[in-house]
Amino acid sequence: MTVRLAITCGEPAGIGPDLIIQLAQQQQHQQWVVIGCRRTLLQRAQQLGLPLTLHDFDATHTAATPAGELTLVDVPTRTEVQHGQLDANNAEHVLALLRIAAEGCLQGRWQGVVTAPVHKGIINQAGTEFSGHTEFFRDISGCDEVVMMLATEDLRVALVTTHLPLHQVADAITAERIERVTTILHHDLQRFFGIAAPHILVAGLNPHAGEDGHLGREEIDIITPALQRLRAQGLNLTGPLPADTLYTPKHLQHADATLAMYHDQGLPVLKFHGFGRAANITLGLPFVRTSVDHGTALDLAGTGNADSGSLATAINVAATMAQ
Numbered sequence: 091m092t093v094r095l096a097i098t099c100g101e102p103a104g105i106g107p108d109l110i111i112q113l114a115q116q117q118q119h120q121q122w123v124v125i126g127c128r129r130t131l132l133q134r135a136q137q138l139g140l141p142l143t144l145h146d147f148d149a150t151h152t153a154a155t156p157a158g159e160l161t162l163v164d165v166p167t168r169t170e171v172q173h174g175q176l177d178a179n180n181a182e183h184v185l186a187l188l189r190i191a192a193e194g195c196l197q198g199r200w201q202g203v204v205t206a207p208v209h210k211g212i213i214n215q216a217g218t219e220f221s222g223h224t225e226f227f228r229d230i231s232g233c234d235e236v237v238m239m240l241a242t243e244d245l246r247v248a249l250v251t252t253h254l255p256l257h258q259v260a261d262a263i264t265a266e267r268i269e270r271v272t273t274i275l276h277h278d279l280q281r282f283f284g285i286a287a288p289h290i291l292v293a294g295l296n297p298h299a300g301e302d303g304h305l306g307r308e309e310i311d312i313i314t315p316a317l318q319r320l321r322a323q324g325l326n327l328t329g330p331l332p333a334d335t336l337y338t339p340k341h342l343q344h345a346d347a348t349l350a351m352y353h354d355q356g357l358p359v360l361k362f363h364g365f366g367r368a369a370n371i372t373l374g375l376p377f378v379r380t381s382v383d384h385g386t387a388l389d390l391a392g393t394g395n396a397d398s399g400s401l402a403t404a405i406n407v408a409a410t411m412a413q
C-alpha cells in the first residue's frame with residue numbers, strides 16, 4: 091500500500107514552501123498531499139527556478155506523485171506573501187493548515203502528517219495563544235499528554251516539558267508528568283521503532299542531578315520516586331543522571347532513548363549532533379506526526395539555500411511509522 095501523508099507548508103513567508111518544492115523535484119515514494127497556498131507555492135517555485143505542476147487532491151487517486159508535481163489541498167493565504175516577511179494577517183491561514191491536516195488524520199484520509207515550520211511569534215501576535223505544533227495537535231486530538239522527541243538515526247532525545255518559559259519548568263516537573271511521559275515514550279519506542287525492552291536514560295533537573303539535595307531536591311523528592319514506580323512496572327530506566335555527562339558515549343552506547351527534563355537541556359545536544367538530518371516526532375497522538383528539526387529560517391526563504399535534509403528525514407520517518 092502506498093502511504094499517503096499530509097505535508098503542511100507552515101509559515102508561508104518561511105522556507106517551508108521552498109523545501110517542499112525542492113523535494114518534489116524527485117520521484118516521491120509516498121503519496122504526498124500538500125496542504126498550503128497554491129499561489130504562494132507557484133510564486134516560490136518560479137523564484138527558485140524549479141518546475142512545479144499542482145494537482146487538486148482526489149481521494150480516489152492513490153499513486154505516488156511523479157517528480158516536479160504535487161497534489162494539493164489549496165488553502166489560500168489572506169494576503170499575498172513576501173518571502174522572508176512575516177504578516178500577522180496570514181496567521182489564521184497557518185492554523186487552518188494544521189487543523190485540516192489533523193482532521194484528515196483523525197478521519198483516515200491520510201496516514202500521517204509532516205509539518206514544515208511555523209513561526210510561533212507571529213501567530214501569538216495575531217491573537218491566538220500558540221506554543222507549538224506538539225501542543226496544538228495534543229489539544230485538537232483530545233490527548234492529556236503527548237511527548238516531543240527529536241531523533242537522528244543514532245540519538246533520540248525526548249522531553250518531559252516542551253515550550254515553557256524556563257522559570258516555569260521546575261514547577262512543571264511533577265511525578266505524574268514524568269510517569270505519563272516515560273510511559274508514552276516506552277510504549278511508542280516499542281510500537282513504532284520495534285524495540286522490545288527500551289533502555290531509557292533519564293536526566294536530572296539540577297546541576298549534577300541535585301548533588302544529593304545540595305543543589306536542588308527535585309531528583310530526591312520527585313524524579314527518583316517516579317522512576318522507581320515505573321521500574322516496578324518493568325520499564326528499563328537509568329537515572330536521574332547528571333545531564334552534562336548523560337550525553338557521553340559511555341552512557342549513550344547502552345541507550346535506546348534519552349529523556350531530558352526541558353527543551354534546552356536536550357535539544358541543543360541533539361541539534362549539535364545532527365542538525366539538518368533529524369526529525370521531530372510527536373509520540374502519544376492517535377496519528378503519526380513528524381516535523382523538521384529547524385525553524386522558519388526567514389533569512390533563507392526564496393534563496394534556494396535552505397537544506398531539505400531534515401524534511402526528507404521527517405517524511406521518511408513518518409512513512410515508516412505509518413507503515
Ligand SMILES: NC(=O)c1ccc[n+]([C@@H]2O[C@H](COP(=O)([O-])OP(=O)(O)OC[C@H]3O[C@@H](n4cnc5c(N)ncnc54)[C@H](O)[C@@H]3O)[C@@H](O)[C@H]2O)c1
Nearest residue numbers: 206207208209210211381382384385386387389390396397
Ligand atoms: N517545527 C517547527 O515548526 C519549528 C521548529 C523550530 C523553530 N521554529 C520556529 O521558527 C522560528 C525561527 O526560529 P529560529 O530562528 O530560532 O530557528 P531557525 O531554525 O529558523 O534558524 C536558526 C538558524 O538555522 C538556519 N537554518 C534553519 N533551517 C535551515 C535549513 N533548512 N537549511 C539551512 N539553514 C537553516 C537559519 O538560517 C538560522 O541561521 C521561531 O518562531 C521558532 O519558534 C519552528
Ligand SMILES: N[C@H](C(=O)O)[C@H](O)COP(=O)(O)O
Nearest residue numbers: 222223224225370381383384
Ligand atoms: N521544539 C522544536 C524545536 O526546537 O525544533 C520546535 O520548536 C517545534 O516544535 P513543534 O513541533 O511543537 O512546533
